[in-house]
Amino acid sequence: MPELTIAFLFGLIVGSFLNVVIVRVPARQSVIFPRSHCPHCSTAIAVYDNIPLLSYFFLGGKCRHCTRPISLRYPVVEFSTGSLFVAAYWKFGLSPALFLNALFFSALLVLIFTDLYHRILPDVITLPLTLLGFSLSYFQDPSIMESQLLENWFDLHSPWRRIASHSAQSLLGILVGAGVLWLVAALYLKLRNIEGMGFGDIKLMAAVGAFLGWSLAWLTIFLGSLLGAIVGSAYMMYRKKGRRYELPFGTFLGAAAIASALWGNDLIRWYAAFYR
Ligand SMILES: [Zn+2]
Known part of the structure; x- marks a missing residue:
């Protein structure tokens, strides 16, 4: 083709x-x-x-x-x-959603590799990306911005309501994405007195939430943590003794965000079908 x-x-x-x-x-x-x-x-x-x-x-x-x-x-x-x-x-x-998500994936690829090589998620990328995701949320694909919680409040056919619904979904995504990670980081610090997670990861999840809304932000954290746990335990088995290795959590979150954008809602629907 x-x-x-x-x-x-x-x-x-x-x-x-x-x-x-x-x-x-x-x-x-x-x-x-x-x-x-x-x-x-x-x-x-x-x-x-x-x-x-x-x-x-x-x-x-x-x-x-x-x-x-x-x-x-x-x-x-x-x-x-x-x-x-x-x-x-x-x-x-x-569609406009194609260009929006191509931009989103490009930025995520950069973050995946800067975290992998340098353990850095640069603010000059994550912060403008969050702002861009929120301000352009109107153009995001409705299949991504769909939300049972909000669909009952907004009628998606009128353009003003689409602006309201997509903006609310994006804002909620920023709050859930960044909020959940911040909470986990705070708990980690309190329980084990170590900084297990950088602020870069929190800002990355704010950007992911801005583009994907709250439900896919939640899925991204779940899939990213799962991926991190699998790779982390595989690494633990093969590592040399005494070597400390900080896992690139942003790399896993970035990959999980791309997967969630492409297949997230299908996965959620497939999973939800078991409980009907
Ligand atoms: Zn050369």
């Missing part, structure tokens, strides 16, 4: 830019200047060596000048962005 191919190619180009953001934002560098260069020998990368996905394989994963390895993160981020844009097109079709 040509639309899906276009979505994939567009995702590759965006993914190429996201790679720059992942490296430069934690280092507090400009994402526009200077041009991309090899981190080992600092040689500027030629346009023909900077083609998403393809260049990595043509160059055999090595810099053309100094032959030192290029991080596998580059093709992985590019391929992930392309695939997520295809998935978003599949779910939302050509």
Whole structure:
């Protein structure tokens, strides 16, 4: 299908830019200047060596000048962005919600990788993302902003009511997403006297709630914690003794948020069907 191919190619180009953001934002560098260069020998990368996905394989994963390895993160981020844009097109079709969620997924990919590599969820991404999610909530897909709690209050057919309903759902999402994580962090600090969770995770969940509403924010925390527990216990079994390792909780939450946006309501409906 040509639309899906276009979505994939567009995702590759965006993914190429996201790679720059992942490296430069934690280092507090400009994402526009200077041009991309090899981190080992600092040689500027030629346009023909900077083609998403393809260049990595043509160059055999090595810099053309100094032959030192290029991080596998580059093709992985590019391929992930392309695939997520295809998935978003599949779910939302050509609609404002497609662009909104493609933007959301792109920001989440950046956060997934900055947390994985540096244990950082930059405020310059999470805070504007929260504001953007809330102010553009009108354009979010109704299948995501649906809520049994609010549907009884608002009639979704009139545009004013859609503004009211989606804004309320988004605001409630911010409160539930950030609030639940803040509560867990406070309990953790009180019970075990350690900071198990950074404020970055709380701000990340505010952004997720702004885009996905309260029920999918809740699901994101559930799935993210489950993923963290599985990966964490697998790590505990294989780790070397005495080594402390801080799990990148933001990475798990980010992945869970993407899954919730794409399949969350189907999962909730499937689960709820058992209790009818
Ligand atoms: Zn080099």
